[in-house]
Amino acid sequence: MVDEMGQHFRFHLVYDGPALEEHRMDVRALAPALLAMGDLVERANLILNGEQVKVSVDVHASFKSGSFGIDMDLAQSLWQKVLDLAGSHPAATMATICGLLGLSAKDAVVGVIQVIRWLRGRGVTRIEPLENGLVRLFVDNDYLDTEERVVKLVQDYKLRKALEGVIADPLEREGITSVSTVEDKKVAVHIERQESGYFRAPAPQDEALSEDTYTASLQVLNLAFQDGNKWRFTEGGGSTFHAVVLDEAFLKRVQLNQEQFSKDDIIRATVRRIQKVTKDGLRADYEVLQVLEHRSATPKVQLKMSFGPEA
Structure with a gap:
């Protein structure tokens, strides 16, 4: 009616x-x-x-x-x-x-x-x-x-x-x-x-929205030593994300103990972010393409050095 x-x-x-x-x-x-x-x-x-x-x-x-x-x-x-x-x-x-x-x-x-x-x-x-x-x-x-x-x-x-x-x-x-x-x-x-x-509702397909590549400093929270596993990082501010590390040379150095990590170490890396629409909403996937630098998270103390009287 x-x-x-x-x-x-x-x-x-x-x-x-x-x-x-x-x-x-x-x-x-x-x-x-x-x-x-x-x-x-x-x-x-x-x-x-x-x-x-x-x-x-x-x-x-x-x-x-x-x-x-x-x-x-x-x-x-x-x-x-x-x-x-x-x-x-x-x-x-x-x-x-x-x-x-x-x-x-x-x-x-x-x-x-x-x-x-x-x-x-x-x-x-x-x-x-x-x-x-x-x-x-x-x-x-x-x-x-x-x-x-x-x-x-x-x-x-x-x-x-x-x-x-x-x-x-x-x-x-x-x-x-x-x-x-x-x-x-x-x-x-x-x-x-x-x-x-x-x-029955078919499984939805993820829809890619955007892809961008940028350089960032990332703090390492968890390492994954098995192939294909994701490392967990933060860029600061409390938010964290998982990313696949694709830098084979870096991973080989890690496996050979040529790169040793302590808690909260920092890497500077090239990162690719892919944003998708999924059945649960917006999602971002991350990939670490290349590790440019690895440094300790321990802050350095500024040394005041004197090499003699000023001229």
């Missing part, structure tokens, strides 16, 4: 199977699924509308023979209408978001759920842009047309993890065999247990 302004959208989320014949669902399955649904809608809204339009997800439990159903009431803030009236880019309504996610059957949108079901765990080999915001996804010679916005949602790791919590996690519990969404008493989407694996 959609209101006139498009800011509210209601549908029925139904879990079915032998375990639910008495209209009961284990709270250990239900609570994470409901939280995941909230995360799913909030993440999609953030991707499509940014920070300015907020959403809320309310739950009303209801019952149907042989299943456990939950009425999901999704709402957006009135700030959406302010943005629209101000002439900025129109915000995606709640109905639009649910359509793009594939939770709604209205407007015949090929949404996230439909794309994932079509992929069946296969990787996209090519994306071809079409007109009017549409794209064509290829898996070898097989293809599917959808919206560019849907592809953006499908590629988002946090959204995929939330969808996993709504679909895959409950379906892999004993006694739950299907999950559906029902809109205006019509089934919009129906997923069986044997499809649950398709909705």
